[in-house]
Amino acid sequence: MMAEFRDRCYACFPCLSDPGRRSAICLKVALVSIHAVYLAVLFLVDPHRLLHTATNHPWSFALYLLLFVATLIQYFITSNTSPGYVLDAMRAISDGDSLLRSDSKQPATTKYVSVDGNPLGTTLLGDHTTSWTKLVMDMYPPGSSMRQWTCTSCNVLQPPRAKHCHDCDKCVLQFDHHCVWLGTCIGQANHCRFWWYICAETTLCLWTAILYIVYLKANFSRSWYFLSQLIQ
Numbered sequence: 001m002m003a004e005f006r007d008r009c010y011a012c013f014p015c016l017s018d019p020g021r022r023s024a025i026c027l028k029v030a031l032v033s034i035h036a037v038y039l040a041v042l043f044l045v046d047p048h049r050l051l052h053t054a055t056n057h058p059w060s061f062a063l064y065l066l067l068f069v070a071t072l073i074q075y076f077i078t079s080n081t082s083p084g085y086v087l088d089a090m091r092a093i094s095d096g097d098s099l100l101r102s103d104s105k106q107p108a109t110t111k112y113v114s115v116d117g118n119p120l121g122t123t124l125l126g127d128h129t130t131s132w133t134k135l136v137m138d139m140y141p142p143g144s145s146m147r148q149w150t151c152t153s154c155n156v157l158q159p160p161r162a163k164h165c166h167d168c169d170k171c172v173l174q175f176d177h178h179c180v181w182l183g184t185c186i187g188q189a190n191h192c193r194f195w196w197y198i199c200a201e202t203t204l205c206l207w208t209a210i211l212y213i214v215y216l217k218a219n220f221s222r223s224w225y226f227l228s229q230l231i232q
Helices: 002-012 019-045 047-056 058-079 086-102 132-137 191-231
Strands: 109-114 119-124 163-165 170-172 177-179 184-186
Touching (some): 019 047, 019 191, 047 058, 047 191, 086 132, 086 170
Antiparallel strands (some): 109 119, 163 170, 177 184
């Protein structure tokens, strides 16, 4: 019975059949749930203060909610953005070569492919094409062995700072790390988005912590006052 139900779930949601993707989805749900719980508790424990703030300082209240929503949006955008895979860069070079071979009479154009943070021009002039191997090997010192920079897992030539991610099982351009909370690698294509998310998340956490501290301080002072009155 349970096996049949599980198979139906996997059929409806193929991503759940992959343990890696299933784990990433669970972490995303957990992170969003943590945000929702902290916000809900903040509204429940001190509704009068929040209502007072929303009435007398609507800009502050609106800015906090805007930051909360923007942080979650930035989280999902970053988690669904490709970090920049080596295979994708190779396909871009291959597409440029295919375009040249299919229509050699077109005027000279330039195709830019960012491999190591800087756009590399693939000039389509006559029969001249720049292959992936030549582009990458030109980045290394003369005399370097191609075997030395070839990934043993993907069997592709890696540009400088590229690395194979064993979680994603792909080579990533300008690999930084694999973020388990985002469920993706941080690399050349999403590095800037990642830092924007970190800044938004840090600001939201600090702001929320201040709101909790203000609430605890006010209630602690009130409780201490009542306790001192009872003792006297």
